[in-house]
Amino acid sequence: RAKEATSRFSTILTENVNIFSLDDGWYAVSLGPYDSAKAFEILNNKLGAKLISPDSFVTDGKNYGEKVWTAGSFDMTDLEKLSNNGTAEYNQNYTFDLNKDILDPSQSNNLLFSNLEELEPLEKAQFFESKLSDFYKKAVQSALFADGVYDSEIDGQYGPGTRKAINEWQIKNAYEATGFLTMSQQSELIKNYLNPLLESGLKVEKNILAGIKIPMLNIFKKPVKINPPIITYEAEPASKIKVFLISQHGDEYDLKILFNAMKDLEIIPSDGKKVLFRNSFELSGKNNELESFFTAVSSNNKVKGFGLQWPIEEDYIAKRLLVKMRLEFESIPGALRERRDANEDQNLNKYLGFELRRPTYSQSGLFIDEEAKIITQSSGLSDCPNITVNGIHKYKIVAENRGLDLALLAPQQVLKPLSFIEYTTTVPKIGEQVVLSSFPYQGKLNRSSLTEGTVRELEDLQGDKRKFRISIPVNPGDSGGGLFDLSGNFIGLHLAEPSTTNLDAQIVLKAREITKFLGEVGLSELKRSYRAEPLDLRQIDSMANRVTALISCWEQY
Structure with missing residues (x-):
C-alpha cells in the first residue's frame, strides 16, 4: 500500500515526498516539511483537487520513526528490501520549523490513520482547532478583531467572545454559523488579514550570512548594523519599524545565555512576557511609545530567530508583519556567530550593540511560602517606585517593620517558587560557622x-538581643540575604549598614523575630526544620539557591 501510494504521489506532486516507518508496522507517507500555515493551505488545496487521500491531515511528525524513502532517492524495490532489514541505515536528514508544536502528538496518536472523512464537517473543524498552537489562535483572534467582529483580549484562548466572533464572521461571509472555523475558513480569514502587507509591498529576505529566510516589507533594504549574533534592519524612509535577525552557532546552553543577555535590553520594554523554554525563548514588551517581540530556537547546534520593534502608531502593519514572519520564518544553511570563550558568555550583552536597562540597585531576599512572598531588608525599598524579583516578576511591599528593618514583599501575579526557607529555633553558638546566601x-x-x-x-553592637553579630566579608548586594547553619537551616536575615563595611560588625535579624513579625501581619509562621545532620557546602548551596531571590529597584520598568 505504501508502495502504491508513494509511486502515485511522486509522479503527480511537486512537493518532497517521504515515507516514515511507524511503531505498529504501518508507514506514513508525508509531504513537506512546511511551516504551519503553508501546511494547512496545501492540505486544503490537495484535498480539493483530490490529489491526496481524503483522510490526510497535518502533523508535526514527532511520532514518526525512521525515514525510509524520499522521492528520487532510490527505487521502490530498495524500499521493500529496507522494510525487511532491521539493521539497515536510514536517512533521517529532516528538520521542522519554528512552529513545530502546532500539533500535540500525544493527542493525535489514535487519529493518525483514522478516517477523518467519516467525521462531520463540524467534528473535523473541532479536531483541527484542538491542534492549533496558541500563536495561531492569537492570529485568528487578531484577524477577527481587524474584521470588526471581535473586541476582547488577544490571548489565544477561545472563550465565549471568540466563539461569538467566529459565528458573526461565518454569517457575514455566508457560511454556516458553527462557532468553529474549518481549515479553508481559517485560511481565508488569515489571508484577508494579511492582505494589507501585499498592498504595502512584501518580499522574502534571504540572508546567507545569518542562514535565515524571512518575509519583510519592501521598505527594508540592506542591514544597517551587524553585531553578532544580531543583524539589524531599519525601514526607509518614513517607517520606524525595525527587524532583527538572531543567528549563532550553539545549543540550549547558548540559548539560555542569549536569553539572559537580551531580557534587559532597552529595545525590549520591560512590561511584557519574558519566557525561557527548554529549546526556545520569547521576549516581548510594550510601553506608551513602542512594542517589541523577539523569539529564538535552538536546533541542530544553531540558535536562530528574529525580532520586531515598532512604534504604537504603526500597529496596523507591524502586527500583521509579525504574524507573517512567525508563520514563514525559515532556517537555511549558515549561522552568524560562534561563541569563543566563557568570558564572552558572561559579557555577551557587551557584544549586542544595544543599551541595557539597569536597576538603581539590587539586594537579596528569601522566599517564605508557596505563594512566593519574600522577606528582605526594608531600608530604601519603601522609596523604590518599581520592584522586581529575579529581573522579571513585579513585586510590591505589603508590610513593613521599620524597627526591625524588615519588609514583606508579594508578587503582583500568581507565582510559585522552587522552594522556601525552613527555620530552626536552635540558637547558634558563638564561634559557630555559618553561611550567607x-x-x-x-x-x-x-x-x-x-x-x-x-x-x-x-x-548586636547596641545590645539588641533580637539580632546577633557575625564576622563575614560583604558586598553591596548581600543585604537581605539569608544566613544558614551547617545543616542548611535558616537562622536569620542579614541587615546591611551602608556605613559599615567592617567584616566583624555584620548584623543578622534572628529567625524567630521574622516568624513573630509574620504572625503580627496575619500570616503563618515560617516552616520549622528539624534537620540536625551536617551537610556539605554543595548541598547547602543547592538548597539556598532555590530560596534566595534577587530584588531590584528601578526608576522606570
Missing part, C-alpha cells in the same frame, strides 16, 4: 552565592 554582585552572576562566616556575639 545572597547576590553579592547584584545579579551579575545570574545565581546566588554562598559566603562563609562566623558567629561573634548573640546580640
Whole structure:
C-alpha cells in the first residue's frame, strides 16, 4: 500500500515526498516539511483537487520513526528490501520549523490513520482547532478583531467572545454559523488579514550570512548594523519599524545565555512576557511609545530567530508583519556567530550593540511560602517606585517593620517558587560557622552565592538581643540575604549598614523575630526544620539557591 501510494504521489506532486516507518508496522507517507500555515493551505488545496487521500491531515511528525524513502532517492524495490532489514541505515536528514508544536502528538496518536472523512464537517473543524498552537489562535483572534467582529483580549484562548466572533464572521461571509472555523475558513480569514502587507509591498529576505529566510516589507533594504549574533534592519524612509535577525552557532546552553543577555535590553520594554523554554525563548514588551517581540530556537547546534520593534502608531502593519514572519520564518544553511570563550558568555550583552536597562540597585531576599512572598531588608525599598524579583516578576511591599528593618514583599501575579526557607529555633553558638546566601554582585552572576562566616556575639553592637553579630566579608548586594547553619537551616536575615563595611560588625535579624513579625501581619509562621545532620557546602548551596531571590529597584520598568 505504501508502495502504491508513494509511486502515485511522486509522479503527480511537486512537493518532497517521504515515507516514515511507524511503531505498529504501518508507514506514513508525508509531504513537506512546511511551516504551519503553508501546511494547512496545501492540505486544503490537495484535498480539493483530490490529489491526496481524503483522510490526510497535518502533523508535526514527532511520532514518526525512521525515514525510509524520499522521492528520487532510490527505487521502490530498495524500499521493500529496507522494510525487511532491521539493521539497515536510514536517512533521517529532516528538520521542522519554528512552529513545530502546532500539533500535540500525544493527542493525535489514535487519529493518525483514522478516517477523518467519516467525521462531520463540524467534528473535523473541532479536531483541527484542538491542534492549533496558541500563536495561531492569537492570529485568528487578531484577524477577527481587524474584521470588526471581535473586541476582547488577544490571548489565544477561545472563550465565549471568540466563539461569538467566529459565528458573526461565518454569517457575514455566508457560511454556516458553527462557532468553529474549518481549515479553508481559517485560511481565508488569515489571508484577508494579511492582505494589507501585499498592498504595502512584501518580499522574502534571504540572508546567507545569518542562514535565515524571512518575509519583510519592501521598505527594508540592506542591514544597517551587524553585531553578532544580531543583524539589524531599519525601514526607509518614513517607517520606524525595525527587524532583527538572531543567528549563532550553539545549543540550549547558548540559548539560555542569549536569553539572559537580551531580557534587559532597552529595545525590549520591560512590561511584557519574558519566557525561557527548554529549546526556545520569547521576549516581548510594550510601553506608551513602542512594542517589541523577539523569539529564538535552538536546533541542530544553531540558535536562530528574529525580532520586531515598532512604534504604537504603526500597529496596523507591524502586527500583521509579525504574524507573517512567525508563520514563514525559515532556517537555511549558515549561522552568524560562534561563541569563543566563557568570558564572552558572561559579557555577551557587551557584544549586542544595544543599551541595557539597569536597576538603581539590587539586594537579596528569601522566599517564605508557596505563594512566593519574600522577606528582605526594608531600608530604601519603601522609596523604590518599581520592584522586581529575579529581573522579571513585579513585586510590591505589603508590610513593613521599620524597627526591625524588615519588609514583606508579594508578587503582583500568581507565582510559585522552587522552594522556601525552613527555620530552626536552635540558637547558634558563638564561634559557630555559618553561611550567607545572597547576590553579592547584584545579579551579575545570574545565581546566588554562598559566603562563609562566623558567629561573634548573640546580640548586636547596641545590645539588641533580637539580632546577633557575625564576622563575614560583604558586598553591596548581600543585604537581605539569608544566613544558614551547617545543616542548611535558616537562622536569620542579614541587615546591611551602608556605613559599615567592617567584616566583624555584620548584623543578622534572628529567625524567630521574622516568624513573630509574620504572625503580627496575619500570616503563618515560617516552616520549622528539624534537620540536625551536617551537610556539605554543595548541598547547602543547592538548597539556598532555590530560596534566595534577587530584588531590584528601578526608576522606570
